Amino acid sequence: MSLFRRIFLLNAAGLTVATALLLGPVTVSTPILPGEVLVVVAGLAVLLVVNALVLRIGLAPLQRLGRAMATADLLHPGARAPVTGPAEVAGLITTYNTMLDRLETERATSSARALSAQEGERRRISQELHDEVGQTLTAVLLQLKRVADQVPGELREEVRQAQEATRGSLDEIRRIARRLRPGVLEELGLHSALRSLAAEFTTHGLSVRQHLDGDLPPLTEETELVVYRVAQEGLTNTARHAGADRAELRLRRVVGADGVELLVRDNGKGPGRLREGAGISGMRERALLIGAALSVGAGPGAGTDVRLCISTKSGASETGVSTTGASETGVPPQFRAATAFEGDR
Structure with missing residues (x-):
């Protein structure tokens, strides 16, 4: 009635x-x-x-x-x-x-286009930094080297300092270009890219341990890029905001759930109740593109866990919207029984 x-x-x-x-x-x-x-x-x-x-x-x-x-x-x-x-x-x-x-x-479709354009812009800027700014600084460095051999002795120290400053700027430009366009991901694969990423953040006062399974199921280029970007953003947040001195980067195959799981964990101050910023929102957008689920929460004891659950089944939506649904924590139901990493308990 x-x-x-x-x-x-x-x-x-x-x-x-x-x-x-x-x-x-x-x-x-x-x-x-x-x-x-x-x-x-x-x-x-x-x-x-x-x-x-x-x-x-x-x-x-x-x-x-x-x-x-x-x-x-x-x-x-x-x-x-x-x-x-x-x-x-x-x-x-x-x-x-x-x-x-x-x-x-519609949001998934528009996000896919926006992120695709963003990656294209990243590649363009990275290429320009490498080809234009990088080559210019290299030429300046060579000119300073020639000048250093000709200037009087009392000026050589100042020229040497200019050389060091230029060399440092060149290294920073190359580092920015690598972060904008992970060439190692395209050339050597996901494992090498993640190892390089962990090593990069280890040099910034953060000890990053890595545990990367070698028997991962086949992943598409888009999925590998999403995994790399989520790991990059997770470690960036750890280095900038967590106040942590140790972090873990783990990638493994979840056999029971027929998928792959990425975990970025730190021993910092935890996520608290702060509003999610652009970094976490960007990670969620990327996860939706491949039908994955992203959860950000407190780790065991202290710190923050960033967990990306990816299903490799063919039922994933091409638009990036998961067809399996997700729990309130962002972990799909088929992952719940198989998401315990070593040390989680």
Whole structure:
């Protein structure tokens, strides 16, 4: 029965009873007697209780829909409002869920285009840094070397300092270019790229241990790039914000879940309750592109865990929206029984 009919019939029943009392032999004395007051109050109370129950039952699906709309987040896809209630309410909830499906698909498509353009821009900037700025600094370094052999002795120290500053700038330019475009990923593969990444952050006062399984299932180029970027962003956040001196970079095959799992863990101050910034949002966007799930939470004891769960099954969506759904922590159901790394317990 529709919500309209429920409310209409309830109101009609109340009005019918009131009309019957007016036309019937029942009368109210003047002044009103206590027994008559009790009957009137009891009837009114029954009518109000029944009306409240009908409205609560009929409007409960709308309240659930309101909560679902308030908590909807396209970076955490898959959550849908349950389709219940009268026909009108059920139709409204179905329309809302269909709208979410369309929005998630459109967002995944637009994110894929934006990130693809971003990677292209990274490659262009990296190439220009290497070819233009890098070569210019190399030429300056060579000129300073020739000048150093000709200047008087009292000026050689200043020229040497200029050489060191130029050499340091050249190394920094090369480092930035490598981060913008991971050439080692394209040339030597994911394992070598992750080892190089761990070594790079180890030189910045952070000890990074790496555990990389060698028997990973075949991964597409896009998936390898997402794994590398998530690891890069996770270690960057650790170095900048965590206040940690130790970190772990782990990549392994999850046999039971038929997938791959990346873990970046540190011993820092933990994620706390801070609002997610652009870095974590960017990682979630990348995870959605390959149908993966990203979770960021407290590690065992202290610190932060960044965990990327990737399913290698053919059922993953091409637009990057996972077809399996995810839990509140961002770990897909098929990974829950197989996500315990060594030392997690």
